[in-house]
Amino acid sequence: MDNERKFALLIDADNISPKYLMVMLAEAKRYGNVTIRRIYGDWTDNSKKTWKDNLLDYSIVPIQQYSYTTGKNSSDSAMIIDAMDILYSNVIDGFILVSSDSDFTRLAMRLREAGKTVIGMGEAKTPSAFVKACEEFKTLDVLFKNTLSTEEQKEVLETTEDETSNDISDVAPITEIGEIKKCILSILDEHSDENGRMLLSELGRLLTKEYPDFDERNYGKYKKFSQFVQKLSGCEIDMVYFEGENKPPLAYVKTK
Incomplete structure (x- = not known):
């Protein structure tokens, strides 16, 4: 295009x-x-x-x-x-x-x-x-x-045929998952609305701004950020649908 x-x-x-x-x-x-x-x-x-x-x-x-x-x-x-x-x-x-x-x-x-x-x-x-x-x-x-x-x-x-290619067992993400979890909870605490939730997309933007190396796939077989967040203890995803309107649903994240 x-x-x-x-x-x-x-x-x-x-x-x-x-x-x-x-x-x-x-x-x-x-x-x-x-x-x-x-x-x-x-x-x-x-x-x-x-x-x-x-x-x-x-x-x-x-x-x-x-x-x-x-x-x-x-x-x-x-x-x-x-x-x-x-x-x-x-x-x-x-x-x-x-x-x-x-x-x-x-x-x-x-x-x-x-x-x-x-x-x-x-x-x-x-x-x-x-x-x-x-x-x-x-x-x-x-x-x-x-x-x-x-x-x-x-x-x-x-x-x-790279002689160093076989040694991948010890490969780990730059930022530990504990740091990511702590940052997610901190962002939610600071930016959530009166209902304790915020847009999932905005959470992802702020998280990447803090940790440019973040990618949910670094921490397992996650295909979507929402899947990663749902696995975190204390977090859940709410989907908001628009009846009768041709709009995609909005995903919100909040602590349980």
């Missing part, structure tokens, strides 16, 4: 495993039309072979950046320069920055200062500074573990 929001997907290949490619693309499409897809790395490096094998199939443009210094991520500067060029071209509504590197913290802040939506993606080890600089942050290793079935995970791992 013409009014669909347009995003630029920029991937730091030096900091992200190719095993997350399918999860990454699926998440990116949730936000709108990903019109720009670029990935940055030293493509003369044999360790990038799995990335190279998949780029053409998913219309991701590789940007060559030679590693002039051992141990230094050479993709940072190229990705930052490209992001600013795209920003000033004013052809997209937001950016999806894929990296577990805190070096992109200032970039995320600058893009938001310019009024662009910034979605971050990376592993649970990503420094909190970069996570909080984004409006939302998707934890790829946690989503990989919780969203994909065991068979799908095995299929992806076999395709990527």
Whole structure:
């Protein structure tokens, strides 16, 4: 659709495993039309072979950046320069920055200062500074573990041939579920109406504002935020329907 929001997907290949490619693309499409897809790395490096094998199939443009210094991520500067060029071209509504590197913290802040939506993606080890600089942050290793079935995970791992990919048993969300529960109850206490309830959508917005890394799927096989909230002790969902009107029902949440 013409009014669909347009995003630029920029991937730091030096900091992200190719095993997350399918999860990454699926998440990116949730936000709108990903019109720009670029990935940055030293493509003369044999360790990038799995990335190279998949780029053409998913219309991701590789940007060559030679590693002039051992141990230094050479993709940072190229990705930052490209992001600013795209920003000033004013052809997209937001950016999806894929990296577990805190070096992109200032970039995320600058893009938001310019009024662009910034979605971050990376592993649970990503420094909190970069996570909080984004409006939302998707934890790829946690989503990989919780969203994909065991068979799908095995299929992806076999395709990527990543020696580090099998160690996912200890993967955990950035923010513990206890912190999320406490925040939800605090928001309800502060923002609920005289009946002790508030819109579920508004609760989700305020929760993500406090914890950009929040995603109900990080904590189990939840498909909807309402399912997650209903599982929390002391919370329930009320649905308000409009008789005779062509309006979708409104979902409210309140403590029991």
